[in-house]
Amino acid sequence: MGRQLFPRLLALAALIPALVMSAGMWCHAPEAAAKSTIRETIIPAPKTSRTKAAQRKNRIASAKTQSAKKTSLQSTPSKKPASKSSATKAKASVRGDLKNQQSNLTERQKSIQGELTSIKQDIEKKQERMNEATNDLKLSEKAISDSNRTLKELGEKKEQVENRLSDLAREAKIVGGHVKDAEELIGVISNAQFMNTRRHPWQSALEGGNPNDVARLTAVLGYMAIEEHRTVERLENRQKNIEAVRQKTAATRQELVRIERDEEKNRQKLQHEKTLRERAVGRLRQEITSQKERYEQLVKNEAQLSDLIANLDRRIAAEEKAEREREARRLAAEERAAKAAREAEKQSGKRVAARPSSGKDDPRRTTSAPTIGNFGSLKGRLTLPTRGQIAARFGQKREGAASSLSWRGLLIRAPQGQNVVAAAPGTVVFSDWMRGFGNLLIVDHGSNYLSVYANNETLYKQVGSRVRQGETIASVGSSGGEDQPGLYFELRYKGKPFNPEGWLAR
CATH class of the missing domain: 1.10.287.950 (Methyl-accepting chemotaxis protein)
Known part of the structure; x- marks a missing residue:
């Protein structure tokens, strides 16, 4: 009895890795068939007059049958267990929802x-x-x-x-x-x-x-x-x-x-x-x-x-990549199972200590305003161009939800037609209409300093006119599309606006 059982155990040792890999990971072989194979392999048949040669022949035939089953599994996919099939359908449904x-x-x-x-x-x-x-x-x-x-x-x-x-x-x-x-x-x-x-x-x-x-x-x-x-x-x-x-x-x-x-x-x-x-x-x-x-x-x-949409694209791509990786692992497992079956057939009656490879992946890589000249001496002594209420100050954010601009001068609300005077002595270098500023007048004070007077109703001075500090140069208006009369006043040094309030006489 012991002599008859030992060869069967050897054959079982050769088949166990393939059966475990096939049934545990992908379950391509029906569980009943696997149990039947194990039962037939372990439990000895009734005593007959067969010789050891006949028994050996039966074991080889059994191994060939098992190998044929594995080969058949590779060519024709068998039905998966219900739990695996449900999971696959669920994943397919998720991918379908994502694509919709x-x-x-x-x-x-x-x-x-x-x-x-x-x-x-x-x-x-x-x-x-x-x-x-x-x-x-x-x-x-x-x-x-x-x-x-x-x-x-x-x-x-x-x-x-x-x-x-x-x-x-x-x-x-x-x-x-x-x-x-x-x-x-x-x-x-x-x-x-x-x-x-x-x-x-x-x-x-x-x-x-x-x-x-x-x-x-x-x-x-x-x-x-x-x-x-x-x-x-x-x-x-x-x-x-x-x-x-x-x-x-x-x-x-x-x-x-x-x-x-x-x-x-x-x-x-x-x-x-x-x-x-x-x-x-x-x-x-x-x-x-x-x-x-x-x-x-x-x-x-x-x-x-x-x-x-980009996030959905990434999720769909990740799902498809995971599906390809799962399919690759399945095919690799089937290949390993088929290879184990072939090895078992070759070893037939020899004791084989077959061990599945670890299958570990390689680790992932990780990636890691100055005051100069004569004009500068007038700081704190400039004349306010017109009297009125200061509606907007330098640096204050302009109204409008879509606007991110800020005021670059003073907006002074004043009565229509009120006189506008020069903040300091200088020469008129611009006197004309300009989009967004209406009737605009600019005075050059020398040393790269300019004063700007916008939204005027009337311009009394022309280009080239010399003006004195406090001399009337224009009148308050609402030109340039303003909805209320007033004067927009700037001071600039080398073309860049700066806060005029510190320069005006108190």
Whole structure:
């Protein structure tokens, strides 16, 4: 009995590694078949008259049968146990869900991208319209500035004419006084002449005088009368000239009044057009801002969606990679089982100490504002360009959810038309309309210092004008698309803005 069992144990030792690998890891061979094989191998058959050679032949046939089963398993996959099949179906379901999510998200991404394109095109169209409206507004604001300057010049000329008329009136009054005095003197002379003609020459002698005195006095009085008449004539001519100049000056004043009235009507018309264009620009700006905010939100949504899709791609790729690795391990296990079966067939009756390889993978690699020049001496003594409420200060964040910009100067709210004065002496280097700044005036103070005055209603100084500190250079307005009147004021050194508050006189 012992001699018959020992060869069977040897054969079993050769088959155990293959059976364990096959049944434990992938379970390709049915458990009943494996138990049957073990039972047939361990339990001896009833005693017969078979010889040891026959028994040996049976063992070889059994090993060949087992090898054939392994080979058949490699070519035709057998049914897996229920638990493994359920797990595989679950993993396949997860991968399917991930791919469905990926497909839905991709469609959503395409929809967002299409909406982004549509909004971008709409923004571009509205931007073109706003550019046109802004250009029209620029023309209106420049025209209003020119009209205001003309009105100011007309006012100055009218004031000069009024002063001239006042001077002429005073001069006419003085000349009239001289004429009156001369006429009175002529009357006195005429009276003296009359009295002298009635006096006899010898009367003077009787009174102890010279008889020739009467004749001499008559001659003197006659000469004086002639000169006074000439004086009166000159004064009367002067009066006529003064009156002629006065009438001409009065006519000039009337013409100036007429031109001023027409210019004021034109300015009011321009102001009305400017108001309409400001509303159009403001409406377009609001629409563009709203669409830009929508665009930025969609960009954020699209970025989040892209991240989510990329994450799904990585998960799907990881699942597919894991599936390939599992398949590779399964095939490797089957190959090892088949190899073990072939070894068992070769060893047949020999004792084999077969050990499965560890199968360990290689470890993973790990990767690891100065003050210079004359202008600098004015620090703390600059003139505030206009009086009003400071609505925004240097460095303060600008309003608007989509804006990340900050103020680079002072925004001073002030009444429309209030005077704007130069903060310091200098030369005007820019006096024109500029997008975003409206009627803009820039003064160069030397030593690389500039002062900037924006959103003006009227620019009174032109390029090249020398200005004194405190001299009026413009008037407060809302040009450049501002919704309220005010002045935007900057100080710059070498082109870079710096906080002006520390430079202004308290």
